[in-house]
Amino acid sequence: MAKLYKAATWLSVFGIILASYLFYSYLAPVPPGLCDITATVNCDAVTKGPLAEFLGLPVALIGLVGYILILYSALMKLPKLMLAMAAFGMVFCLRLTYLEIFVEKVFCPVCGACQIVMLALFLIALKLYLVPRSRR
Template identity: 30%
Template sequence: MTISSTAQRTARTPLGVLPWATLVVSVAGLAVSAYLTYEHFTAGSTLACPDTGVVNCAKVTSSQYSKLFGIPVALLGLAFFAGMTALSVPQMWRTSSRWPGRLRLVGVLTGMVFVCYLIWAELFQINAICLWCTVVHALTLVLFALVIIRLALVPPAS
């Protein structure tokens, strides 16, 4: 089989539901992260989240842990989900190149490490939980699971 026939066969291969699910989850994460980024830069009070008690979005999003090396965590989340959205479009799943799959895997692994760090910061350092951040954490976990499951079901060609 020639390279061009392999590329043509790959382009016609049905994607199944998991790649489409990664796209939907990535776009949802992009939307929530865009909202959190907007709130960060406008110092908004429209987080629609209680500002007292354990659930306190304002306390979390304005804490010292809301920035990493001076970069707002919300902006890092926006960049993460923008990258994952780009890697989750059908063309990236159908390509014969191994790089999109590798980047997806590295992306979700990095995302999960970062989510663990942020959950630790919320629970043990800030002593407050942000509901919007929790949505981002959950979407990252779902995205991680989808990418890992897809990789287990359809391993990359060697």
């Protein structure tokens, strides 16, 4: 189980880096534009557009806080908290992915990477949660 916690730790750190970039892009007057490939493959369209906020909060900040809490749960070996945060993150990511692709008709590569990281964290958290306590 130690390997799963270690993997969750590193994935969380990677997620924090990705979400930090997206949050910086949200805050910056002139976004860095590192992943603006075309009009439809474009991070700025997401970080500066109508999907940038949810209930008045920056989506990237919500993701950043989520990854930090998952990192904490991995370091403290709290599988229930990790699963709860990763499940929320998965639902949130699925909602955003749907809105990006089908409503805004744009794809954010960094957002896609965040979604893959969250899926991996969810699968790890689920496995850790389902393992009997005596084996954790």
